[in-house]
């Protein structure tokens with residue numbers, strides 16, 4: 399962390415959805431630090447289903463912007479992150495993940511054995527919801543990156559407006575049923591700083607112990 403970095407609270411307060419970026423690049427050391435911070439995001443069972451593709455070339459930006467109904471933030475930002483997931487990636491990586499957890503001293507062998515015993519059944523029991531669970535992990539990683547970037551003066555815009563089949567094709571996962579797209583996140587230097595559009599009053603969104611019934 400450098401002295402000029404915003405605190406997490408400052409980054410959260412400063413962040414706005416940026417619709418227009420300057421052409422300034424993200425210096426490579428900062429980009430590498432952001433990737434490292436992003437990779438520290440947690441995931442369910444530590445199964446790490448998120449697969450991140452950095453879109454940097456002009457032709458890939460143009461294709462992605464077209465798949466996102468022409469949203470120009472993607473064309474302007476020096477880097478746009480596509481957060482995809484490998485829904486069943488854990489099947490291939492579980493052994494390595496458990497081994498690392500044990501060898502790092504974080505997990506007793508017993509805990510790793512418990513995960514090996516229970517996680518596959520839990521995951522399979524999710525059925526179609528395995529996709530949703532993987533997407534939750536990807537959204538947490540994307541949010542981690544967005545706040546980290548903001549703390550270093552790089553703005554961003556969460557983007558959900560795109561055609562999933564087209565985005566999959568652009569990143570090389572056409573027709574791969576194991577891959578789903580969670581989010582697109584352009585990052586760069588904002589060319590303006592929009593005003594805060596406001597939030598509902600906390601009395602409508604934050605409750606103690608129970609939701610009002612019916613929830614609205």
Ligand SMILES: Cc1cc2nc3c(=O)[nH]c(=O)nc-3n(C[C@H](O)[C@H](O)[C@H](O)COP(=O)(O)O)c2cc1C
Pocket residue numbers: 413414415417469555556557558559560593594595
């Ligand atoms: C999951 C998600 C998806 C969004 N998708 C888009 C999008 O496709 N295009 C866009 O311009 N803004 C998008 N936004 C930005 C929201 O419109 C914005 O967060 C909201 O209006 C509040 O403004 P603020 O982010 O500046 O506080 C998205 C935000 C979130 C959290």
